[in-house]
Amino acid sequence: MTSVPVFLAGALRELLQPLNILCGLVAYFCWKLIYALYFSPLRNVPGSIWPRITSLALFFYEVRGLEPEFIKFHNKKYGGIFVMTPSRVAICDPEDSQIILGTHAFLKDKRYSNIEIMEPNMFLTVDPELNKQRRRQMGPSMSVANLKLMEPAILEAGPKQLFNKWDRDIEQSADGLTARVSYYNDLMLMAFDIVGSLGFGQTHRSLTSGDTQIVKWVHSAFMLIFLQSVMPLVKTTLFRQFIVKSFYDKFDAFHTLCAKAVSKRKKLLSGLQPNENKPKDILQSYIDAEDPESRIRMTSSQVVAETVISLLAGSDTTSNTMVWTIHLLLMHPHYYSRVVEEVRAVFDRDHIISYSEAKTSLPFLEACIYESLRLVPVATKMPRFIPPGGATLHGHFIPEGYNCTVSITGVNTNPEVWERSYEFYPERFLDNKANRRIVLTFSAGVRVCPGKNLAWMEIQSTLANIFNRYNLEIPADSLFTPDRVDNNGLPILMPRKLVTTCMSKFPERDCVVLVTRRV
Template sequence: MYLNPAVLAKTLWQSFQPIHILYGIVAYCIWKVFYEVYLSPLSHIPGPLWYRITSLPLLIHELRGDEPELMIKLNKKYGGLFVITPRRVAICDPKDSQIILGTHAFLKDKRYSNVEVMQPNTFLTVDPELNKQRRRQIGPIMSLANLKHMEPIILEAGTKQLYNKWDRDIAHAGEKHKARICYYDDLMLMTFDIISTLGFGQKHMSLTSGDTHIAKSVGSTLVIIFFESILPFFKTKLFRQHIAKSLYGKFDAFFALCTDAINNRKKLLSGLQPNEDKPKDLLQAFIDAEDPESRIRMTSDQVVTETIISLLAGSDTSSNTMTWTIHLLLLHPHYLARVVKEVREAFGRDHIINYSESKASLRFLEACIYESLRLIPVVTGMPRRMPTGGATLHGYFIPEGYNCSVSIAAINTNPEVWERPYEFFPERFLKNEAIKRQVLTFSTGVRVCPGKNLAWMEIHSTMANIFNKYDLELPEDVLFTPDRVDKHGQPITMPRMAAATYVPRFPERDCVVLISKRSD
């Protein structure tokens, strides 16, 4: 059969007329809607129409940083499981989350492996065998018994340095002896200094020295991880070498700093005398870490990567937890007064409170920290892939090849689980301590945060020492106060956004407090 080129060209030209292209787009859209609503394997699961058809609405919320609020809103409307993209469902039920997080069958989804700025590590790897090996290597390091040896470093870089900075600020405050500080900034730098000192093997005192280059490098790395995970464009050569050259430059310098720290430590070890002890910090523990099954140790590059991940996970999450706890207590002054009374009745004003003392004596302070972790979790979502053969969750079957996102924000406020779910109500943890296990901010199961004990050690002791030594009050010009309430009569919390962690949107404006030395 002979095809006349002129006829073929004319037919193609007619096919690509704007009206025909428009018809094709309309036909595709109609088919797409029909398929997702009636034929998709997720069509029997509740969820908003637009979210069934395209991933764009969820992506917009993620880029705006309000995805956790979206999950809470949709959880109220649709219950514990609903569609959020054509191939993804949200999980807002603690029982379902225990199933997902309790086994390696639900692998981390490709968002984790999208991050190419560093090699696979405890947090970013999607390979369950590598994760198991890392946890065998690192697990003993992060035990409370081992961290106890590092507590002098934690207190020196943490509480004692914070005291030095705040006492200096108060001394410069004039006759009123009240210093105006941004507690978000100070706590962020303090936790950076703790993990940096533990991870680099040398003192880092950015809070009191004003040297914030490490903090800025950590911030740049968090931004890179966030954008690489959700938008593949950010991994392109164009973006890395031109648009975000400064971000990647800071990360490269950060990586070099970690590498130098390891090389310096190895030189130090080579010169130790037989009767000299090795340093007791995270850097040394990572260098010495060995898998008890395979006897494999981490390479220098792997130690660098794990040190960086420790800095990212161990500083930002801890400081933000303390920030939100202070903010919520300032909005609920009767709870703040109760915490202060509990701390000061248990300890003298000049006593440096360590973790064990705080844990044993300050039940209400711990309840307030748990309530902060519940109400404003610093980690908000955990995306996973459906296992081979699919799985039934919340009564719905989801086939293999689809994904789910465990929404920590929605689980922690699920009205089917929590009494007064949207209120700051720390007494719940005094009445029933078993519900602490339902607060999933540190995850649970096989992927539980390996630095959980270190985070609790930092948070518990720092909070106790702050309330023991200082009085805190809101300035007159602050926007969010106990008297500014919503339609339910609850104090309105400051705006926040979710990127790698859940942070205040305007910390320099909203995380301001007047501090003075305790008056009694």
């Protein structure tokens, strides 16, 4: 009876000999290679060897926040479609992207379903029916007409608050004329205050008050979303209770704050008289939102979930877009001068420029924003499942059960699509609606970014007011200047990293500018 266990133990010791382990690994690698090259349904799709064999090739880029560099390298080498992992292809062609994004048939993949930090919401849900219902309920909330009712609050929390901060910094500077400011921090806090004011129903002034507690909670939520999307193991009890407990605790505090705001607003509404007006903000719009087909309204917990995701998606993305636009203009001083001249030719220094005024009067500024969105998109990818029956993309049939990723980075910088694709060249968007339509930074089709109109309202009005009221100059100790160029003669941009959005890798060092008042 003891001979069998003894035999198994001996066999196990033999198998675990270093030479046998090495032979097993070599055999496994050879099989993966042979399968990838001769049997895989993706064998005819362009791409390099390592992504065909293992997902680690992409994972190593993702965890370091360098996924855009992975995409650009392979896009330039292989074109509009290439293998990202053994079961995934990247799509960098605008026409294929429109096909994928134009229908709910290509469902959001498991990276979205991996994120379980709150109730399902319009952005993260993989359920097309829930997404459709939310868009019917919330669509009017984010219309330009409705947002214009909120513009006074946007300007108060946005440009006006920024003016107060920068004017104070100038007055407190050594010479009383020039302030050294971190525009990354200031724009991030400002964008948070705008969305926070609209979503919480109360005045938020973290930029001028210095209270950044809620902003820290928001960043913790972003980290959880990133970690859960690339490493689902984070959701296990061990990680939740010990390793990343602080992230979950901060998110819970943030979620509780949103829940209290909804409860407070509903209590206020119950006491309103018939002739009293309701507040005009996103929170109220969500509470009032109704599906015109089913007449269903969102529950309080659903309003909380949508408010949380709106605040998350609407703060970092908007502020980082403004940061990259300023950085790109400072790296191209002839374009910076042109924007400043355009703004100041129309508006007096102390005039607060509204979104409508900026949209109507400042076409070159708008072109520069589009070019920033194209060249350094703050969102970089949209992973999808291949639908039942498979799909033909860029001339290659991809079967059901595989995945594709619409690469915003790839589409926006594809050398086959864009002339001077890696160059900051805003003229490409002047009077060119076709080019504007294929910039995918706000997505497209059935799941286009619901906050697109609000983002544009914030970005255009804020940048217009900054360039109208202040002069910006690169500090002498900056590592990145227009004169520091790459092998192609283009200015070297500050390094970036990708968490949930593409941001400066060292914002405290690289997003600093000298500010003086316009004379």
